[in-house]
Amino acid sequence: MxxxxxxxxxxxxxxxxxxxxxxxxxxxxxxxxSSLREALVSFITFLQMLGRPLLVGHNIRRFDCHVLARALDEFSLRSDFQKEVGGFVDTLPLARQLLKDRGFQSFKQENLVKTLLGVSYAAHNALEDVQALQRLYWALKPTSDQIQKHIFTLDSLATASAKH
Structure with a gap:
C-alpha cells in the first residue's frame, strides 16, 4: 500500500x-x-483458509494491533476479521516471562534472535522479521498454558486501553 x-x-x-x-x-x-481496503479483504480471505489461527508478533499489543484495529474499523471489517482469528500473542511479554532470570538487557526481537539463536538477520524486512520471529518462538518453547495467558483480541485491547 x-x-x-x-x-x-x-x-x-x-x-x-x-x-x-x-x-x-x-x-x-x-x-x-493495493488499496488498504483491498489489502484487508485479502488478508481476511487468507485467514479463512487457516482455521482461526493465533496471530503472533513482537510488541504487537502496543503498536501493530492498534493500527490494524483502526484500519479494520475504517472499513467496517473488524467483525469479519475477528471471526477468522483465534486472537493474538505478543512475544515481547511472553519472552520477558520466559527469560526473566536470564539477565537480558534488551528484549528487542533482533537482540533475542542474536542472543538465543546466534544469528543476525535483516531486521525491518517483513519476510526476514517473520522468519526470525518464527525461529525465536520455536526457541522459546512456550507451553500451551503460557501461550493461553498471553492471548488477547482486538476487543480486549480496546477494553484495556479504556481502563488506562
Missing part, C-alpha cells in the same frame, strides 16, 4: 521503502500496491 502519511526519512532508511509521486518504491524500484 502507498502510505497515507508522509514517510519519515529514518523509516525509509530502515525499510528501503520510499514514495515519489504517489508511487511506492523499494530500493528505488516500483512496487505493485
Amino acid at each position: 502507498v502510505p497515507r502519511r508522509p514517510m519519515q526519512p529514518s523509516a525509509s532508511r530502515i525499510t528501503g521503502f520510499s514514495v515519489r509521486r504517489h508511487r511506492l518504491f523499494l530500493h528505488h524500484r516500483p512496487v505493485l500496491t
Whole structure:
C-alpha cells in the first residue's frame, strides 16, 4: 500500500521503502500496491483458509494491533476479521516471562534472535522479521498454558486501553 502519511526519512532508511509521486518504491524500484481496503479483504480471505489461527508478533499489543484495529474499523471489517482469528500473542511479554532470570538487557526481537539463536538477520524486512520471529518462538518453547495467558483480541485491547 502507498502510505497515507508522509514517510519519515529514518523509516525509509530502515525499510528501503520510499514514495515519489504517489508511487511506492523499494530500493528505488516500483512496487505493485493495493488499496488498504483491498489489502484487508485479502488478508481476511487468507485467514479463512487457516482455521482461526493465533496471530503472533513482537510488541504487537502496543503498536501493530492498534493500527490494524483502526484500519479494520475504517472499513467496517473488524467483525469479519475477528471471526477468522483465534486472537493474538505478543512475544515481547511472553519472552520477558520466559527469560526473566536470564539477565537480558534488551528484549528487542533482533537482540533475542542474536542472543538465543546466534544469528543476525535483516531486521525491518517483513519476510526476514517473520522468519526470525518464527525461529525465536520455536526457541522459546512456550507451553500451551503460557501461550493461553498471553492471548488477547482486538476487543480486549480496546477494553484495556479504556481502563488506562
